[in-house]
Amino acid sequence: MSDNGQAQDTVTLTIDGKEITVPKGTLVIRAAEELGIIIPRFCDHPLLDPAGACRQCLVDIEGQRKPAASCTTECGDGWEVRTHLTSDVAKKAQEGVLEFLLINHPLDCPMCDKGGECPLQDQALSHGTGESRFVDEKRRYNKPVAVSEQVLLDRERCVLCARCTRFSNEIAGDPFIELFERGALEQVAIYEDEPYRSYFSGNVIQICPVGALTSASYRFKARPFDLRSAPSVCNHCSAGCNLTVQARRGEVQRQLARTNMAVNETWNCDKGRFAFRNLTNDARLREPMVRRANELTSVSWSDALQAATAAITAATDKGAGRVAVLAGGRLADEDAYALAKYTRAVLGSDDLDFRTRLGADDEPATLAAVAARPSATYADVENAKVVLVVGLDTEEENPILHLRLRKAWRKNRTKIVPVGPREGSLERYAWRRLPTLPGHEGVALAAIGRAMGHANLAELAAAGNYAHRDLEQVLSDLRDATGDAVLLVGERAGSHAGVLAAAVRLADDTGIKLGWVPRRAGARGALEAGLLAGALPGGRRLDDAEDRAAVEAVWGELPSTSGRDARAILEAAANGQIDVLHLVGVDLISDCSDAALAKKALDKVGTVIVQDLASNATTAHADVVLPVTATQERGGAFTNWEGRHQHFRPAVEAPRLAQDDHEILVQLAAYQGKDLGFGDLDQIRAEMASLPGRETPHAVPEPTAPSTTEDEGLALLTYPLLLDRGTLTAGSADLLKTARAPYAATSPATAEAIGAADGDEVTVTGGDVELRLPLRVERGMVDGVVYVPTNSTDTSGVALGDRVTVGRAAAEVGA
Numbered sequence: 001m002s003d004n005g006q007a008q009d010t011v012t013l014t015i016d017g018k019e020i021t022v023p024k025g026t027l028v029i030r031a032a033e034e035l036g037i038i039i040p041r042f043c044d045h046p047l048l049d050p051a052g053a054c055r056q057c058l059v060d061i062e063g064q065r066k067p068a069a070s071c072t073t074e075c076g077d078g079w080e081v082r083t084h085l086t087s088d089v090a091k092k093a094q095e096g097v098l099e100f101l102l103i104n105h106p107l108d109c110p111m112c113d114k115g116g117e118c119p120l121q122d123q124a125l126s127h128g129t130g131e132s133r134f135v136d137e138k139r140r141y142n143k144p145v146a147v148s149e150q151v152l153l154d155r156e157r158c159v160l161c162a163r164c165t166r167f168s169n170e171i172a173g174d175p176f177i178e179l180f181e182r183g184a185l186e187q188v189a190i191y192e193d194e195p196y197r198s199y200f201s202g203n204v205i206q207i208c209p210v211g212a213l214t215s216a217s218y219r220f221k222a223r224p225f226d227l228r229s230a231p232s233v234c235n236h237c238s239a240g241c242n243l244t245v246q247a248r249r250g251e252v253q254r255q256l257a258r259t260n261m262a263v264n265e266t267w268n269c270d271k272g273r274f275a276f277r278n279l280t281n282d283a284r285l286r287e288p289m290v291r292r293a294n295e296l297t298s299v300s301w302s303d304a305l306q307a308a309t310a311a312i313t314a315a316t317d318k319g320a321g322r323v324a325v326l327a328g329g330r331l332a333d334e335d336a337y338a339l340a341k342y343t344r345a346v347l348g349s350d351d352l353d354f355r356t357r358l359g360a361d362d363e364p365a366t367l368a369a370v371a372a373r374p375s376a377t378y379a380d381v382e383n384a385k386v387v388l389v390v391g392l393d394t395e396e397e398n399p400i401l402h403l404r405l406r407k408a409w410r411k412n413r414t415k416i417v418p419v420g421p422r423e424g425s426l427e428r429y430a431w432r433r434l435p436t437l438p439g440h441e442g443v444a445l446a447a448i449g450r451a452m453g454h455a456n457l458a459e460l461a462a463a464g465n466y467a468h469r470d471l472e473q474v475l476s477d478l479r480d481a482t483g484d485a486v487l488l489v490g491e492r493a494g495s496h497a498g499v500l501a502a503a504v505r506l507a508d509d510t511g512i513k514l515g516w517v518p519r520r521a522g523a524r525g526a527l528e529a530g531l532l533a534g535a536l537p538g539g540r541r542l543d544d545a546e547d548r549a550a551v552e553a554v555w556g557e558l559p560s561t562s563g564r565d566a567r568a569i570l571e572a573a574a575n576g577q578i579d580v581l582h583l584v585g586v587d588l589i590s591d592c593s594d595a596a597l598a599k600k601a602l603d604k605v606g607t608v609i610v611q612d613l614a615s616n617a618t619t620a621h622a623d624v625v626l627p628v629t630a631t632q633e634r635g636g637a638f639t640n641w642e643g644r645h646q647h648f649r650p651a652v653e654a655p656r657l658a659q660d661d662h663e664i665l666v667q668l669a670a671y672q673g674k675d676l677g678f679g680d681l682d683q684i685r686a687e688m689a690s691l692p693g694r695e696t697p698h699a700v701p702e703p704t705a706p707s708t709t710e711d712e713g714l715a716l717l718t719y720p721l722l723l724d725r726g727t728l729t730a731g732s733a734d735l736l737k738t739a740r741a742p743y744a745a746t747s748p749a750t751a752e753a754i755g756a757a758d759g760d761e762v763t764v765t766g767g768d769v770e771l772r773l774p775l776r777v778e779r780g781m782v783d784g785v786v787y788v789p790t791n792s793t794d795t796s797g798v799a800l801g802d803r804v805t806v807g808r809a810a811a812e813v814g815a
Contacts, residue, residue, distance in 0.1 A: 010023055027070065308668060329585075421717050
């Protein structure tokens with residue numbers, strides 16, 4: 001302690017006569033903000049490293065010979081700081097900098113997209129000079145320059161704050177946009193042979209303090225004061241990014257990242273920012289339809305509900321098991337809960353699933369156990385010493401989590417360890433890797449758990465072809481990181497028996513914090529609502545008497561036995577054993593991991609009822625179509641991968657005949673003579689609150705060992721890229737231009753074995769499907785494995801099976 005009792009790691013100073021004590025190392029501009037004093041700035045951003053590029057934040061510090069940049073100056077003990085509010089020196093310095101910035105800045109505020117929300121405009125108005133002393137011709141450039149398909153640059157407006165380039169380098173890790181030239185010629189630009197292809201490029205538009213970087217899709221569309229704003233939550237993945245949805249004349253004009261430092265900080269990905277054109281796309285479903293004379297015909301809601309009810313009644317009259325429900329992980333929490341209750345309490349069935357990826361037999365029971373466990377959080381990831389990543393390509397499947405991982409790697413030297421056949425987007429940040437064949441990740445995780453208690457690595461080394469020093473170092477750091485280690489498990493871990501269960505057991509046995517990271521926005525909420533065969537709300541299970549009684553007290557009588565999951569439902573439907581298949585928020589043909597099975601099931605089912613936003617390959621098989629509202633058109637909530645429950649509000653009106661999913665279910669129940677017990681969101685939320693999570697999570701199933709038989713060909717790894725042919729990206733033309741082209745990826749040794757090199761075209765053959773794709777050779781892949789993205793071409797990922805053959809394309813042979 002110092003003589004005055006102040007801790008040595010703090011300093012006390014005064015700013016504009018107000019005393020404040022702050023941690024040592026705090027920047028003057030941050031200390032001023034704590035006092036409510038806002039110092040003008042352009043280059044400063046709280047999540048970017050200090051740059052001192054614009055010099056607009058100059059302050060007068062007593063005893064220093066010239067004004068100092070408050071965004072780069074750390075507070076000193078005993079300092080007296082005066083800002084432009086109390087110091088003529090600081091005021092004159094800021095006015096001088098502002099005059100220089102305006103010398104070449106065009107006077108085009110009436111047509112600039114930033115007009116009305118521009119800090120330069122605001123500062124020029126508040127304390128700029130009334131007239132310019134500059135009499136020469138202003139600098140001019142050809143405009144706009146397409147930095148990318150989504151980002152346009154007006155160079156003459158740029159104030160060289162370097163926010164965009166710093167974001168690209170520091171936050172996104174995609175340094176394709178840079179400052180070129182020097183002095184008066186300095187300008188933002190891109191390399192000619194490297195276009196700005198980043199999943200996070202839209203953030204540079206939002207943080208640009210002037211109108212230099214603008215959105216191609218929003219340019220000249222509206223003024224900020226013409227827009228109606230509503231807080232929302234992104235509906236594209238489980239990250240839970242907070243958004244501000246802004247609309248004009250009933251149509252969404254843009255979506256911006258809304259600050260939530262605990263979740264997305266101030267960022268979002270381009271999919272969450274730009275993929276909203278599906279709301280007005282031609283494929284949007286706007287009225288109920290019923291198939292008559294083999295054609296879908298528009299009808300009234302009453303006729304559509306009666307048709308659905310008649311089919312359901314006829315099926316249930318035949319006996320149990322003739323009606324099944326599939327959802328797609330896109331539903332709001334309240335809708336998922338309503339659907340879980342409707343299926344059990346009205347249909348009397350437990351045949352339901354929110355997964356479209358056909359998982360292993362042990363996944364439902366394991367997920368029920370996961371639902372009742374506390375999850376790791378973004379803060380845990382950011383502060384972790386070691387992060388194990390299993391079955392998850394973070395940039396493609398959860399972009400904001402990827403940014404947090406990168407931040408942890410960059411700021412805290414967090415050691416990231418991918419476990420599995422491919423490092424993917426983590427290749428640049430992986431500290432060590434534990435390579436396994438697809439489905440063998442559970443063996444490695446189980447062996448790590450056993451080896452944590454002792455130094456013998458022989459057992460762990462036998463789990464895969466690892467370097468001994470890598471294993472030794474991973475185990476050593478996991479032991480040292482007690483309480484500060486995180487295990488992130490993607491939903492793909494459930495595709496193979498034993499992997500997800502091994503991850504949960506490792507977390508339970510070692511204290512590592514577990515985070516289950518599904519792909520879709522509504523997946524965690526669906527799991528917690530019990531939208532899965534054998535699972536009940538809050539991590540309860542249908543086969544547990546105590547759990548069953550707790551739910552029956554609220555829902556009424558439940559089915560006596562656990563039902564069928566997605567795979568069993570589709571197989572039963574394909575065999576003609578299901579009469580009615582009710583699809584809620586799922587394009588089964590595009591989303592299902594076995595589209596051939598899905599199509600066969602749809603062809604065989606007597607009646608297909610579809611609740612969805614848009615017409616697609618699945619609605620072509622529908623007998624009853626019920627149009628629903630979109631996230632931006634309604635209220636609700638999503639639960640993100642952390643288990644964080646976040647509400648959203650309507651920003652625009654829905655098509656006149658569209659309804660919320662839960663409203664449709666309430667009406668369907670009423671047509672069948674049943675009462676779901678709620679009618680609006682508040683009533684659903686009250687009932688959900690009456691069924692909190694189970695206090696003691698169920699034990700996970702005993703992990704099973706994967707098959708060790710070696711078949712011909714290569715093991716197939718497949719999952720979607722962030723930007724694919726999904727329903728929610730339909731109509732977003734500028735966004736889809738930035739989608740990464742599909743490819744096949746193998747290790748160098750595997751590429752050599754098939755006689756191909758990086759960039760060559762290869763054929764990937766499995767079942768009756770043959771794909772022709774460019775080859776990408778990746779060092780971070782396991783030998784004997786090929787990765788192919790799902791839903792990126794007409795046939796990619798469809799019915800390829802677990803083993804495929806890969807060869808150099810015929811046109812390349814002999815080249």
